[in-house]
Amino acid sequence: MRREVFLARLREALDAAPPLAGAHPPGPPPAAVPRVAWPADPRSLEERFAAALDGVRARLVAADELPAALRALEVRTAVVTTDLVALPDEIERLPADRARAADAGVTAARAACATTGTLVLESSPEQPRLASLLPRVHVAAVPRAALVETAGDVLRALGDAPLPSALTLATGPSRSADIDGEVVYGVHGPLAVLVVLVDAQ
Amino acid sequence: MSRVLPLRGTTLRERSAAALAGDGHLQASLRGTTDALDGRRRATLAELEDHEGLRRAARALRTDAIARLPELLAQVADRVEAAGGHVHFAADAREACDQVLAIAGRHGVARLVKSKSMVSEEIALNPRLQAAGIDVVETDLGEWAQQLDGEPPAHILGPALHKTKADWVRVLRLEGYDGGESAEAMTAFARRTLRERFLRADLGITGVNLAVAETGSLVVVSNEGNARLTAAAPPVHVALMGMERVAATWAEADLLLALLSRAGAGVSLATYVNCVTGPRRPGERDGPQELHLVVVDNGRSRILAGASREALNCIRCGACLNACPVYRQIGGHAYGTTYSGPIGAVLAPLLLEDVPEAAELSHASSLCGACWEACPVAIPLHELLLQGRAEGAGHDHAGERALWRAWAHAWSRPRSYALSGAPASLRAPATLVPPPFRAWAQGRELPRRDGPTFRERWRRGEVLDP
Numbered sequence: 001m002r003r004e005v006f007l008a009r010l011r012e013a014l015d016a017a018p019p020l021a022g023a024h025p026p027g028p029p030p031a032a033v034p035r036v037a038w039p040a041d042p043r044s045l046e047e048r049f050a051a052a053l054d055g056v057r058a059r060l061v062a063a064d065e066l067p068a069a070l071r072a073l074e075v076r077t078a079v080v081t082t083d084l085v086a087l088p089d090e091i092e093r094l095p096a097d098r099a100r101a102a103d104a105g106v107t108a109a110r111a112a113c114a115t116t117g118t119l120v121l122e123s124s125p126e127q128p129r130l131a132s133l134l135p136r137v138h139v140a141a142v143p144r145a146a147l148v149e150t151a152g153d154v155l156r157a158l159g160d161a162p163l164p165s166a167l168t169l170a171t172g173p174s175r176s177a178d179i180d181g182e183v184v185y186g187v188h189g190p191l192a193v194l195v196v197l198v199d200a201q
Numbered sequence: 202m203s204r205v206l207p208l209r210g211t212t213l214r215e216r217s218a219a220a221l222a223g224d225g226h227l228q229a230s231l232r233g234t235t236d237a238l239d240g241r242r243r244a245t246l247a248e249l250e251d252h253e254g255l256r257r258a259a260r261a262l263r264t265d266a267i268a269r270l271p272e273l274l275a276q277v278a279d280r281v282e283a284a285g286g287h288v289h290f291a292a293d294a295r296e297a298c299d300q301v302l303a304i305a306g307r308h309g310v311a312r313l314v315k316s317k318s319m320v321s322e323e324i325a326l327n328p329r330l331q332a333a334g335i336d337v338v339e340t341d342l343g344e345w346a347q348q349l350d351g352e353p354p355a356h357i358l359g360p361a362l363h364k365t366k367a368d369w370v371r372v373l374r375l376e377g378y379d380g381g382e383s384a385e386a387m388t389a390f391a392r393r394t395l396r397e398r399f400l401r402a403d404l405g406i407t408g409v410n411l412a413v414a415e416t417g418s419l420v421v422v423s424n425e426g427n428a429r430l431t432a433a434a435p436p437v438h439v440a441l442m443g444m445e446r447v448a449a450t451w452a453e454a455d456l457l458l459a460l461l462s463r464a465g466a467g468v469s470l471a472t473y474v475n476c477v478t479g480p481r482r483p484g485e486r487d488g489p490q491e492l493h494l495v496v497v498d499n500g501r502s503r504i505l506a507g508a509s510r511e512a513l514n515c516i517r518c519g520a521c522l523n524a525c526p527v528y529r530q531i532g533g534h535a536y537g538t539t540y541s542g543p544i545g546a547v548l549a550p551l552l553l554e555d556v557p558e559a560a561e562l563s564h565a566s567s568l569c570g571a572c573w574e575a576c577p578v579a580i581p582l583h584e585l586l587l588q589g590r591a592e593g594a595g596h597d598h599a600g601e602r603a604l605w606r607a608w609a610h611a612w613s614r615p616r617s618y619a620l621s622g623a624p625a626s627l628r629a630p631a632t633l634v635p636p637p638f639r640a641w642a643q644g645r646e647l648p649r650r651d652g653p654t655f656r657e658r659w660r661r662g663e664v665l666d667p
Contacts, residue, residue, distance in 0.1 A: 003278060006290035006498065007271045010444075013506035014268065021508035022584035027257070029265040033452040034258045036459040037250045056472075097486055100400060116470045125484035129433040133426060134396075151470055155455040158476070159415040165284075165482050166433065167418075169474040174426035177466070178343035178359055179384040180366050181234040187342060187388055188395065189426025189473070 035152055038115050045114045045147050046197065052117030056172030057185055058193035066139070069194055075103040079131050082108035084141035084198045099130040104137040105190070111146040111154055112195070116171055119195065120146075120154050123166040132170070138190040144197050205352055208537030208558050213565055220535040227363055231532055234362040235523040241467020242520055242575065248469070249459075259460055260579040262453050263514035270505070273414045273447045274496065280417020284479025286492035294324035297497045301326060301406070301439055302333055304493055308437055310335055310403040314395075316421070316428035317341035318408030319357060319517060320441045320497055323539045323552070326406075338398045340427040342391055346372045355533030357540065358465050358519035363532050395427075405431035405489070409442035410516070411457060412494070415450045416478060419494065422461065424472040432477055438489035440477070444496050445513040457516055460577035465518035500552040509585045509592075512547045514578050521572035521582055527565050536562060543572035543582045550589050563589030615656070 019025070041048055050060040061069050067088040077092045079102045087093070087106065094102045107127055111120040119140050123129045132138050148154060151169055158167070174189030185191050206216045220227060246252045266273060278288040291297035297320075305313065313335050315321065327348075330337050339348040343361035347354050350372045354360030364372070366382040373387055376394055380386040399405075407428050411420040419440050421428045432438050448454040462471045481488035504510055522528045522542030533541035538549040538559060546562040553559035563586045566572075572582040611617040658664050 001290045001292045001296060003275070003288070003290050006292065006496070007275055009292075009498070009502050010271045010274070010505060013502045014271070016506045017510060018508045020264075020511055021588040022511070022581040024581065026260045026264045026511070026579075029261045030258050033262065033450070033456050034251075034255055036255065036456060038248065039250060056468075100396075118470055123481075123485060123488060125482075125486065128486040128488075129429070130487050133429055133433060151459070151474075152452075152455040155458070156452045158413075158418070158451045163416055163418060163476070163478040165477065165479050165485065165488055167476040167478070168429060169470065169476075171468075171470045171472050173472075174424065175472055176342045176388065176425045177237075178341070178346070178361055178425075179369055179387055180230070180364070181237045181359075181362065182384040184384045184388045187392060187425035187427070188340065188399070188430050 036150065038150070045149070046144075049112060049114040049117060049147060052115060053172075053193075053195055054117075056117045057175075058117055058172045058195060060195050060197070063196055063198070066194065066196060070104065070137070070139075073103075073137050073192055075137055077102045078104040078106055078139075079135065080106040081127050081131050082106060082141050084108055084143070084200055085139065085196050096128055096131065099128065099134040102135045104139055105131040105133070105135040106139040107132045107141070109140045109142045109146070111148055112142040113148055113151050113154060113169075115150045118151050118169050118171045119193075121168045121170055122164040124164060129166050132168075133189050136186060136190055137192045137194065138170075138173075139194045139196065141196050141198050144199055147197070205534045206537065208553075208556060211537065211558065213535070213537075213561050216535040216537055217531045220531040226365060227532055228530060230363050230365055231529050234359060235529050238359070238467055239520070239523040239575070242464050242523070245463040245467050245469055255456060255460065256577060256579045259456055259577060260514065262456070263516075263578050264511060266447055266449055266453070267445060267505070267510060267513045269449070270445065270447065273449055274444060276414040277412045277417055277447055277494075278496075280414070281412075281419070281479070281492075281494050282417075284417050286417070286479050286494055289493060289495045291495055291497050291499070293499050294497075297324045297441070297495055297499065298326050298329040300495050301441070302329060304437065304439055305330065305333070305335060305404055308403060308491075310437070312336045312338075312398070312402050313404045313406065314338050314340050314399055314402040314431050314435065315344075315406040316408070316423060316431040317344045317354075317360065318406060318441050319354070319539060320408055320443050321406060322354060324497065324499060326441075338395070338402075340395050340399065340431060341423070342388065342425060345391065345395065349373070349375050353534070353539070355541070356519055356522055357517050357542070357544075363534075399430045399434045402435040404437040404439060405435035406439045406441060407431050409440050409446055409494070410461065411446055411448045411454050412442060413448050413451055413454050413476075418476045418478045420454060420458070421475045421477065422458070422471040422473065423475070424466060424468075426473055429473050429475050432475060432489065433487055436489055437491045437493070438477070438480070439493045439495060441495050441497060444498050444501050446516075457578075461516050461518050464520040464575070464577035500554065503554065504548075504551045507551070509547060509551060509588050511580050512544065512551070512585055514580050515544050515548075516578060518577055520575040520577060524571040524575035526567055526569065526571065531565075536565060538562065543586065544580070547582060547585045547589055550593060560593045563587075563593055
């Protein structure tokens with residue numbers, strides 16, 4: 001159906017619509033969309049970020065702890081799409097289009113949210129979508145200056161600048177509770193997520 | 202296992218009886234999973250300041266967006282096209298399926314992966330695709346199990362949440378699983394098996410949780426990562442969207458996503474919130490070369506023209522199902538429709554206007570209001586269910602009305618209440634109930650009184666504090 005015809009039908013439907021059913025109709029829309037707010041927390045942004053990552057089974061690691069963390073996860077190969085973190089030499093680097101064969105994907109995050117432990121990932125020629133998705137371990141480098149409070153700080157600004165073709169808010173490793181309500185990690189995306197805060201922009 | 206009866210040719214009573222006839226394992230399974238989801242919903246909402254205020258605001262914003270639907274949809278279409286995507290408008294299920302088939306045909310698609318889309322269930326897309334010789338694989342874990350089992354999804358969010366681990370093992374064996382009842386082992390098997398399907402697929406189909414008019418971005422939420430993969434790996438991405446799923450701004454999307462994540466999966470934010478703005482750009486190594494958005498009406502404009510149009514505010518979190526005492530007993534299949542639970546009982550009679558069996562679904566409720574309380578956008582579902590009953594009754598039964606009035610009158614006065622036999626716990630045997638009311642009386646019981654009546658205790662002076 002042509003767009004004009006489809007939309008004209010909706011306009012007709014709305015014009016014919018009776019008052020809403022129910023004794024307590026909704027109010028008018030608020031002038032500004034209220035923000036989702038957490039109670040104040042005295043801890044620093046970084047401390048809260050680390051705690052939130054823990055809460056979703058991801059982990060904040062210091063740059064010098066990374067080699068040990070990767071060894072513990074038996075990472076031998078990696079696709080690397082950022083030079084913000086240094087990987088130990090023993091890890092073999094695979095070309096960017098071989099994410100499916102890699103144990104780990106090392107990518108940059110454009111920002112991160114402290115309250116929920118959320119990484120903001122963007123697609124670009126340098127940062128393919130599959131690098132953070134196919135390998136069983138995702139290592140994300142987050143510029144310290146790009147740490148914000150909530151997902152709202154990121155989402156609400158998305159209208160202000162051109163968007164990448166894919167922007168993903170990723171909170172922890174992939175998970176499912178489909179099998180008898182039991183939470184299991186590592187379904188179709190990564191099964192472990194390591195986050196490194198870096199000073200470079 | 203309980204039998205799944207089709208909607209056509211059966212009654213709600215028959216389908217509920219089939220669901221309740223089993224050994225109780227459906228009910229035990231439902232209780233466990235819906236309790237867990239409902240508990241997590243409450244816990245994650247409680248961590249927010251003034252979540253009641255957020256809910257009220259969300260309701261007002263959704264109502265406003267629906268009132269501006271033509272304008273917002275036009276904006277979505279303009280922006281999606283500006284970003285390089287294609288937009289199709291489908292008046293009904295057949296046209297939507299035709300559009301998807303045409304896209305698949307143009308690309309010579311043989312293999313296709315889907316992440317969970319309730320709209321695709323609603324328009325019965327899979328049988329159409331399969332009839333065209335296309336291999337279709339559902340990739341949401343629960344939806345995959347349902348596909349392998351030949352059953353429709355039984356819950357908006359957790360399609361297989363009625364299945365026990367033994368059921369899962371039985372179903373996965375069909376694909377070669379030889380392990381035990383460990384959820385981790387089964388998940389690892391699914392990851393291995395489905396990974397190949399993703400990477401070999403010629404086309405990926407996802408649903409859309411929200412289209413943001415401001416930028417023409419399609420927001421698709423998943424926890425497993427299957428929606429991300431479906432939108433990233435195959436060369437063509439088709440996004441199916443019910444026409445009501447539009448947010449005007451990112452600020453609105455922010456609020457709705459926070460509420461959706463909590464009400465649906467009981468998490469602060471869904472694991473993956475994927476925002477797609479157009480297809481792959483020049484220089485990018487992955488992502489679809491083509492992006493198609495299919496906007497589906499299929500009866501929604503009829504709802505838009507009616508008093509129950511607040512039902513279009515729904516963001517499909519499934520919270521009302523988990524809270525509903527009826528759903529928790531009979532499960533999703535007894536409804537016989539794509540959307541089950543309270544929201545399904547409101548939508549089905551409106552969406553399936555030509556299916557007479559759907560009309561009685563507004564009676565699949567005790568009108569307790571637990572659905573309304575659980576709804577993150579505060580849809581007054583219990584009131585819409587009543588509205589559905591009124592519309593279903595069609596004409597005015599003057600006789601029935603007089604009878605209810607007489608009953609109300611009798612039980613509002615001590616003498617006639619006593620005369621009715623109710624305080625003495627007398628009740629007429631079902632065989633004495635006259636025929637027009639026999640069906641109504643079936644399954645309804647007057648509460649049994651425990652001990653003396655209030656009036657007896659009052660007379661004896663037991664009611665007052667000593």
